Amino acid sequence: MSEPQPTIREHDLNGTTYTIGELAKEFDVTTRAIRFYEDEGLLSPVRIGSKRLYRRRDRARLKLILRGKRLGFTLAEIRETFNLYDEAHGESQQLRYYLSVLEEKRQHLIRQRADLEETLRELDQSYAHCEQLLAQQEQRKAKDQNAAARRPTRRDPTAATQQDSVAN
Amino acid sequence: MSEPQPTIREHDLNGTTYTIGELAKEFDVTTRAIRFYEDEGLLSPVRIGSKRLYRRRDRARLKLILRGKRLGFTLAEIRETFNLYDEAHGESQQLRYYLSVLEEKRQHLIRQRADLEETLRELDQSYAHCEQLLAQQEQRKAKDQNAAARRPTRRDPTAATQQDSVAN
DNA sequence: GTTACCGTTTACGTCTACGTCAACTATTTT
């Protein structure tokens, strides 16, 4: 049995670390993608020799990247957010600008939420309508079957079962 | 004054119609994009001579296309939705399949909504934190000002007002 | 020692969603 230790080496950076493969598996992205995010300035893992080592902060960022992508943000936008966040520590000038950017982002998200809710409403309608159509079909099918039952011919009694498979 | 009539010609298709330019202006997209959506099979305007004429259905679809895009769907996905919708009229087999696709889509949207809400929450936190930092800055600034006021020099008495504008 | 596995760099390929000319037609305005 191999030790469950996370194979950290090299006077151990204190704290948990991850290899690129671990992160890729955990978040279901390719290592290629993760390296690409680094090229684009979104991640900055530590190097141990030539290998990359990712720390809690990197993992958190990767999570944010992927969530951002699911919401349709470009990598450039995500990078901008990171940079802003990193730089918004000091002067009221900076802080005010940051606030305005956040406000803009909020507007975007709220619009998107409206789009989303509307789409969900329409989807529910389609769903209901579809179920209604299906119910009608079932009724008709049942009626046909009854009609067949009321005038039993000498045909094979499994005919009804066969008829079910006609919809195949 | 030109007549407000929508310049329809050619034994008039009954109902409202739009030129490509009108739609482009209304939805703030380029005509190039609209033509591209047609190439991709998402729109099918009527032709009058060589010109395209868009009807209510096309307009509705364009709206859906753009909303879909804002939610991060690809044109291929949007086209699939349209096709499914168009073909889901008949057999229970088809209807059941359509229902399953709708269910899948719902899952996707719900996940996206969760992402969105979480992002909005974090954004609000950032916003609040940022405002707090700003308030601290203001306080410090005010204190500095008071300190200056408690040992009044022979400077211009409007100094305080001027200092307000420093935050500009 | 060699096979397997994980990781690295470099570089070209690909798919999506258009942008950007160019060259032409039809209509309206001056």
Added chain:
DNA sequence: AAAATAGTTGACGTAGACGTAAACGGTAAC
């Protein structure tokens, strides 16, 4: 008649986000 305006069909270009293949290094397992 000339110019402006709106539309049309190619055809090529491009930005973003990786995929894919080549060629190599390190280490653990057999």
